[in-house]
Amino acid sequence: MAPAIPGLQLTPLPGAAPAWRAEVDAQGWRGATEAAAAAGARLGALWASDERQLGGGSRVRALLVCYEGLVCLELLLPEGATTFPDLSDLFSCAARMQRAIYDLVGVRAVAAGGQPADERGWLRHAAWPADVFPLRRDIAMATVWPAGEDRYAFVPVEGDGVHEIPVGPVHAGTIEPGHFRFSVVGERVLRLEERLGYKHKGIEKRFEEMGLEEAIRLAGRVSGDSTVAYAWAYAMALESMAGAVPSERALLLRALLLERERIANHLGDLGYLGNDGGLAFGLAQFSRLKEDLLRTNARVFGHRYLMDRVVPGGVAIDVDTAATAVLLEEADRLERDIRRLRAIYDDHAGLQDRFVACGKLTAETAALLGVVGLAARASGLALDARVYPAHAPYDALEPRMCTRRHGDVAARVNVRFEEALESLRLERRILRRLPLGDCRAPLPTVAAGSLGFGWIEGWRGEVFVALEAGAGGTVRRCHPHDPSWQNWPALEHAILGNIVPDFPLINKSFNLSYAGQDL
Amino acid sequence: MHKLLRQIARVGISTEAAPLPDEALRQITGRLNDEVLRLLGRALAIRHVDAGSCNGCELEIHGISNPYYNIEGLGIRFVASPRHADMLLVTGPVSRNMQEALRRTYNAVPEPKLVVAVGDCGCTGGIFGEGYASCGRIAKVIPVDVAVPGCPPPPAAIVQGILTAVQRKS
Numbered sequence: 001m002a003p004a005i006p007g008l009q010l011t012p013l014p015g016a017a018p019a020w021r022a023e024v025d026a027q028g029w030r031g032a033t034e035a036a037a038a039a040g041a042r043l044g045a046l047w048a049s050d051e052r053q054l055g056g057g058s059r060v061r062a063l064l065v066c067y068e069g070l071v072c073l074e075l076l077l078p079e080g081a082t083t084f085p086d087l088s089d090l091f092s093c094a095a096r097m098q099r100a101i102y103d104l105v106g107v108r109a110v111a112a113g114g115q116p117a118d119e120r121g122w123l124r125h126a127a128w129p130a131d132v133f134p135l136r137r138d139i140a141m142a143t144v145w146p147a148g149e150d151r152y153a154f155v156p157v158e159g160d161g162v163h164e165i166p167v168g169p170v171h172a173g174t175i176e177p178g179h180f181r182f183s184v185v186g187e188r189v190l191r192l193e194e195r196l197g198y199k200h201k202g203i204e205k206r207f208e209e210m211g212l213e214e215a216i217r218l219a220g221r222v223s224g225d226s227t228v229a230y231a232w233a234y235a236m237a238l239e240s241m242a243g244a245v246p247s248e249r250a251l252l253l254r255a256l257l258l259e260r261e262r263i264a265n266h267l268g269d270l271g272y273l274g275n276d277g278g279l280a281f282g283l284a285q286f287s288r289l290k291e292d293l294l295r296t297n298a299r300v301f302g303h304r305y306l307m308d309r310v311v312p313g314g315v316a317i318d319v320d321t322a323a324t325a326v327l328l329e330e331a332d333r334l335e336r337d338i339r340r341l342r343a344i345y346d347d348h349a350g351l352q353d354r355f356v357a358c359g360k361l362t363a364e365t366a367a368l369l370g371v372v373g374l375a376a377r378a379s380g381l382a383l384d385a386r387v388y389p390a391h392a393p394y395d396a397l398e399p400r401m402c403t404r405r406h407g408d409v410a411a412r413v414n415v416r417f418e419e420a421l422e423s424l425r426l427e428r429r430i431l432r433r434l435p436l437g438d439c440r441a442p443l444p445t446v447a448a449g450s451l452g453f454g455w456i457e458g459w460r461g462e463v464f465v466a467l468e469a470g471a472g473g474t475v476r477r478c479h480p481h482d483p484s485w486q487n488w489p490a491l492e493h494a495i496l497g498n499i500v501p502d503f504p505l506i507n508k509s510f511n512l513s514y515a516g517q518d519l
Numbered sequence: 520m521h522k523l524l525r526q527i528a529r530v531g532i533s534t535e536a537a538p539l540p541d542e543a544l545r546q547i548t549g550r551l552n553d554e555v556l557r558l559l560g561r562a563l564a565i566r567h568v569d570a571g572s573c574n575g576c577e578l579e580i581h582g583i584s585n586p587y588y589n590i591e592g593l594g595i596r597f598v599a600s601p602r603h604a605d606m607l608l609v610t611g612p613v614s615r616n617m618q619e620a621l622r623r624t625y626n627a628v629p630e631p632k633l634v635v636a637v638g639d640c641g642c643t644g645g646i647f648g649e650g651y652a653s654c655g656r657i658a659k660v661i662p663v664d665v666a667v668p669g670c671p672p673p674p675a676a677i678v679q680g681i682l683t684a685v686q687r688k689s
Contacts, residue, residue, distance in 0.1 A: 127615030127652055134651045141650040147618065169620050172599035174567045174580050177617055199571045201614045202652035218646055224575025224671065268581065281523060287585035288533060291674075294582075304673060305575060344522050515574045518614075 003066040005035050010071065015240020016391040017455040018069025029075045030085045030112075033062065041066040042370050043091035044455075045464050045481035046098065048105040050136040057081045058107045063453070063464060063481075069389060070453055072466070083110040086117050093370040093486045096122055100519075104204070106133035123197040123518065126150035134205060141205050157183035157191050165500065169198045173504075176514035180503075187499040192492045199518035207478035212238055212446055212467075213312045215475050219465060220307050222480045223516035228254075228261040229458025230465065230480060231310035236391075236454035237467035238312050242443040249437035250314035251393040256430045257306045257315070259423040262459040263334070264293050264305075266420040269511050273413055274345065276505040277354040285341055289334060296330050314440030324431050331424045338424075342417050355410035359494040359506030362407055371490045373461020373483045375510055378415045379407035385457035397426055407494075412509040419459075446473065460513065461487065482516025534589040538675045540683040544665045546658065551631045553687040559605050559633070560685035563595045566604035566628065570621045570657065571614030571647075575671040576638040580608065582674035590678060601627040606684065607634045608677075609661075611641040613654040625661040633684045635665045637677055642666040 002010045002020055007028060010020040024032055033043075044063035051059045057077040064071045075084060086109040088095040098109035099122035109117050121130075126148040128134055134143075157164075162185055169177035179195040203222060207215055219234035220227040232254050239246065246254075267290040274282020294304040300323045301309055309317050319327070345351055361371070366379035376383045380403060386394040387401045402418035404411035446469045454465040461483025470476030491510050495503055551559075567580055583590045584597070598604050601624045613621055625634070636657040639645040644655030657663050667680035 125616045126619075139651070141648075143651050144615075145651070147615065150619070169617065170568055170601075170624050174569075174577055174597065176569045176572075176574055176577065177620065198616045198620070199569075199614050200616055200652050201571050201612060201647045202650045203647070205650060205652075206647060221573040221575070221646055221670075224573035225578060227575070268578070281527070284586055285526065285530070287581070288530065288587070291582060291585050291587050298673075305578065305671070307575070307670065340522070340526060344526065347522065513574065515572065518616075 001068055003036070003068040003071055005032050005039070005071065008032050013240060013451065013453065014243060015452055016236050017240070017453050018389055019072065019453045020069070021072040021074060021451060023074050023076070026075065026085055029062075029073060032073055033064070033087055033090055036064045036066060036071065037090040039066070041071075043087065043094055044070065044462070045466065045479065045485070046087070046094055046101065047466065047479040048101045048107055049468075049477045050105055051076060052079060053137060058105050060084050060101065060107065061466065062087065063466065070455060072451070072453070077107060082106065083108050085109070086111040088117050091370055092368065093489065096489070097485060104133060104135035106136065120153060121197075123200045125197060134202065141202065141209060152195055154181045154193050154195070155191070161185050162190060178514050182500060182503075184500055187501070189495050189498055189500060189503070192495045194488055194492060196488065196514060197518050199515050203519045204479060207475045210475050212469060212473050212475055213443070215478065216310070216312055217308055219478070219480060220310070222519070223482055223513040224305065224307075225265055225513065226261065226458040226460060226463060226516065227305055227307045228257045228310060229456045229463045231308070232258060233454030233456040233463045233465040234467065234480070235310055235312050236456065237452035237465045238446070239443065241446045241450035241452035241467065241469055244313060244441065244443050246314045246441065247437035247439070248393065248435050250439050252430045252434055253315045253317065253319070253439065254310055255393050255397065256427060257301070257309055258456070258458070259426050259430075260293065260297060261306060263420050263423045264290055265459040266416040267293065269508065270341075270413065270416055270420075272508050273409070273505065274351065276508050277351045279348060279351050282341070282345065289337055293330070293334070296326065300326060311440060313443045314438065316440065318439050319431070319434070327431055328428060331427050335421060335424050338417065338420055345413070352410065354502075354505060355413055356408060358409040358502055359498055359509060360406065360408045361490055361494045363405070365493050366407065366490060369490050369493070370486045372486050373457070374415050374419065374459070375412065375461070375487050375490060377401065377403045378411035380405040385455055385462050391455070397429055399426055409505055409509040448476070458483070460484065460511070480519070482513050484512040484514075484517045487512050488517065533586045534592055535587050537593055537682065538679040540686040541679055542683065542686075544667060544680050544683045546663050546666050550664060551633065555631050556685050556687045560687070561594050563606060563681070563685060564598045564604045565595060565606045565608050565681070566598055566601045566624070567608045568610075568621055568624050570609055570611045570617045570660075571653065572610035572638065572640060576610040576641070579671045579674050579677060580610070580637065583677050585674070588674045588678055595681060601625075602629065604628050605632060606681070607632070607661075608637060608681070609634060609641060609657050610637045611657045612644045612647045613657055613660045615652050615654055618654055618660055621660050633664045634661055635667065635680050635684050636663045637667050637680070638672060639668055639670045642668050645670065
């Protein structure tokens with residue numbers, strides 16, 4: 001059933017994710033988003049493309065996550081138009097996405113009063129001039145500009161005894177680059193401002209040089225720790241345009257890979273969370289378990305992180321009876337170890353003292369910020385695309401959603417423990433019900449101009465891929481969307497009132513992707 | 520506490536033998552003399568810099584500290600500042616937004632110093648290539664002694680690259 005948004009002509013899109021598209025004008029853009037927001041919809045993603053070749057200006061698209069599914073609003077601006085209506089008053093997570101749209105395509109979000117929301121660059125630092133918009137189609141990928149001067153106006157915090165701690169982009173550990181500006185009094189954090197975009201390497205532009213089928217490899221490298229989620233979301237978008245449905249076996253194998261990606265990341269995080277809480281034993285133990293899992297991946301599936309195993313039309317792997325036995329045996333061993341370690345974490349007073357009430361994100365704040373994924377579930381929001389709307393094969397696997405209400409580090413640790421165990425249960429279910437079938441089927445040709453969406457609950461949260469086909473089986477436009485867009489601003493809130501030394505722990509408890517949002 | 524100790528005893532020691540150096544990975548020869556390499560090879564301090572990777576290489580760099588590869592057991596450790604480091608372990612491609620930060624980090628490492636590039640993107644620019652936002656391979660921005668290919672290279676290959684960089688010629 002289509003969502004009821006007044007004034008919208010919804011066209012259903014085929015595919016595994018329930019999705020509709022609707023052309024709107026500037027007035028309809030606001031009207032529809034206001035109605036959707038009032039009905040409880042979230043903003044999934046927001047991006048733009050240059051449509052001057054098609055006889056327009058820029059086209060801005062908003063992906064709304066409604067109760068019934070995804071609604072893609074499409075606003076085609078006339079040529080020469082440089083603004084579109086701001087959505088950040090309805091969905092605060094829109095602010096950074098709108099800044100990225102300006103940096104790449106050159107159309108600015110403007111509020112009803114006429115004043116632009118935030119004119120600071122987000123993805124543009126100093127690599128290209130302010131009047132160049134690299135995602136426009138008349139800018140060649142290979143164009144290079146001399147580096148300009150990089151000045152960024154952080155919001156100053158003033159008052160008695162306030163000082164600033166600038167951190168990054170190169171951090172003290174093995175972490176991705178980004179800048180954090182803390183304003184502190186003593187040890188307590190008054191404000192944290194993030195500045196990201198350091199890893200921007202032009203992925204969306206690169207997509208446009210690729211063919212529809214080969215580009216899945218690039219999708220799988222938007223955020224390496226979520227390669228299965230991205231590759232599946234990309235495949236889902238492509239298959240929806242091609243009108244192809246992978247076999248039940250292929251879909252179950254995809255779910256097997258996705259759950260193994262979830263387990264691997266949760267194991268790694270649980271180790272580092274123990275370590276950041278002062279229990280190095282936890283890191284040694286969990287990193288051993290993770291390594292065991294990765295080695296099994298290499299042996300059974302041919303790649304430790306399962307890159308390039310999800311392919312258009314299915315999967316590039318299969319499991320035989322011997323592999324099934326290996327995976328089932330591993331699941332039993334892993335479950336026993338995780339339960340043992342969980343008991344040790346739970347009983348460890350020093351560790352719990354660091355975890356409990358640290359980095360709290362209330363359900364209200366999480367909902368207001370549009371937080372998704374495991375961080376949302378740890379703050380009591382019931383969001384998990386595997387559970388609802390439950391695309392195949394999850395509709396038959398019936399995953400249980402794991403939630404906590406307190407929104408602190410302890411809650412995010414517990415959600416990880418429970419999700420890892422739940423993923424093991426799903427893995428067993430998948431292995432015991434694998435029907436016979438082809439693992440991969442060739443895709444029919446995709447018509448130029450088709451639009452498709454992928455929506456996959458990765459270990460961090462929901463990953464979207466919006467894909468538009470060009471002539472001759474090429475990518476005309478691809479926008480991969482990482483859940484970190486929604487969750488980074490939540491970290492700025494979760495740290496408030498905490499002390500600086502707790503930041504690494506709180507940051508790790510979210511473990512957000514820089515690469516995924518910098519693109 | 521007894522549960523914790525029992526788990527340690529149950530697991531035992533899982534550290535494996537370190538891989539041997541592979542001269543084929545070396546990009547530049549003769550930059551540091553053998554006496555310096557002898558010293559560095561016994562107590563090496565590494566600073567990691569992610570110059571624009573997809574974060575896959577970072578997962579494997581984390582891996583070299585796990586009990587199987589146990590890089591600290593070889594006298595090699597990660598340090599929090601380039602000023603404390605002998606070696607930069609860099610993943611890429613180098614995004615143009617990270618170019619300056621990478622250069623400054625390299626300059627902050629005291630001489631004598633070594634650079635190991637990790638991953639296909641660090642070695643060649645990889646799937647991201649070069650463009651308006653990406654400089655491509657790491658050697659375009661700073662000198663690279665050893666390059667370790669792979670997407671991502673497994674921990675043993677990264678350890679091998681590090682050991683190759685500090686291997687003496689004689």
